[in-house]
Amino acid sequence: MPKVTFIEHNGTRHELDADSGLSLMEVAVANSVPGIDADCGGACACATCHVYVDESWLGKVGDKTDMETSMLDFAEGVQDSSRLACQITLSAELDGLIAQLPESQH
Amino acid sequence: MAEAIQVPTASDLPDPWTVPLDKMNVANAELFKHDKHGEYFRRLRKEDPVHYCPDSEFGAYWSITKFNDIVAVDSNHKVFSSQDNIVIGDAEPEFLTPMFIAEDPPKHDYQRKAVTPAVTPGQLADLEGLIRQRVCALLDDLPVGERINWVEHISKELTTQMLATLFDFPFEDRHLLPYWSDASTTSPAVGAPDVTYEQRHEILQECLNYFGRLWQERAEQPPKFDFISLLAHNPKTKDMIKDPMEFLGNLILLIVGGNDTTRNSISGGVIFLNKFPKEYDKLRADVSLIPNMVSEIIRFQTPLAHMRRTALEDIEFQGKQIKKGDRVVMWYVSGNRDEEVIDRPDEFIIDRDKARHHVSFGFGIHRCMGNRVAEMQLRILWEEIMKRFHKIELVGEPERVTSNFVLGYTDVPVIVHAK
Secondary structure, three states: OOEEEEEOOOOOEEEEEOOOOOEHHHHHHHOOOOOOOOOOOOOOOOOOOEEEEOHHHHHHOOOOOHHHHHHHHOOOOOOOOEEEHHHOEOOHHHOOEEEEOOOOOO | OOOOOOOOOHHHOOOOOOOOHHHOOOOOHHHHHOOOHHHHHHHHHHHOOEEEEOOOOOOOEEEEOOHHHHHHHHOOOOOEEOOOOOOOOOOOHHHOOOOHHHOOOOHHHHHHHHHHHHHOHHHHHHHHHHHHHHHHHHHHOOOOOOEEEHHHHHHHHHHHHHHHHHHOOOHHHOOHHHHHHHHHHOOHHHOOOOOOHHHHHHHHHHHHHHHHHHHHHHHHOOOOOOHHHHHHHOOOOOOHHHOHHHHHHHHHHHHHHOOHHHHHHHHHHHHHHHHOHHHHHHHHHOHHHHHHHHHHHHHHHOOEOEEEEEEOOOEEEOOEEEOOOOEEEEEHHHHOOOOOOOOOOOOOOOOOOOOOOOOOOOOHHHOOOOHHHHHHHHHHHHHHHHHHEEEEEEOOOOEEOOOOOEOOEEEOEEEEEEO
């Protein structure tokens, strides 16, 4: 069971046990992590689950699809480490993953 | 001999469950005017969720009626194009007003990005104090205990003030904004009766002239965060003024986007709390439900009934053969009542779980850019209403507009009761 950590914009940490196969967004929503809206429910269609993946994990979370790139293009405060949490599927390989939350979702 | 004018009534509408499916035309604006559209869409979701209407006043069109199918079409902009047309009726070729909601990438992308800074959460946080002040002033001025039209007193005025702020529009002329907004949405292309294209053009020309002057003024001033200044100073849009129809198109987009939609959700909220009085009780008992209620209001109202796409290639979708060039209409008003995605969809439930999971803002690259402005206005309004009033009582049936696009109200008769 991989562990993941969400760090809110104000520094509050949420260390969670997650089931492999779930998306990073689903884990946040199931544990009521504030700051992830996930309006579209995981369809890569709204960009309200924007997170910053910790640099050391960026190579392991998989590549962005064209759609994710398009959606992130219209999000606020986008950086190189920006991802949509609904597009990252958890596995044993991602045990220890750290994701920071932006100040707000647009 | 003069012919009698026939005003269509609700009883002239075909029976939703017995009309042959190939004769089913859910784009008939009278359905929305009389609030009778619900059963027609319920039948389509059940019997033919991707439905082809071969013949209508708008031409042939596909209806996409289920939540997840709408998400799929809305997020597939490579096949389902927004180019030139985003409402069911085609724009008039001799009065084309290009706007970024009706463009595909890359033009859509850079025009949208140019104006987005006006409505980011950070920018809105700076505006919250001002908006609250104005809401308080409007509410404190409301006549208590007498019959008033909520639309004119609150819904229209509040959204107009917000829009004037986002454009940094001369405040004393702000009533022009909803006037232009109504002129642009009251079009034969969405089934509105009794208007001609000529009248519409004349009014929109005034809008263009007025904003042309504002543009010149903003271009000469240092950059600011209002829509016009952002467009006038962005390297990729600074020449938009040289294409007056494109300038007008984007003005219409920003005016309508920030006007009709929130206006009608503000009115809708009052209606729903009256039709579901237990929810009003819940709200009185716990005002921390307001942010969740705001999403539920936006779902329940669905201020824009549809968006239209045009297929760029032949595609099989849910077993149906959509052909290149076909009109594809995503009925948000139906997706928001999809029983398979939303629990008890015909009930207004202010503490609904996952209330944000609705299609009113659309999905994909054209998703509503002003969603946070809308939510903020509704939230502040209800926070201040609950501090002041026991009840906004609906005292008659609302009057609805005749359109298959804008779902809204002209008259919402209420009596405001003090605490």
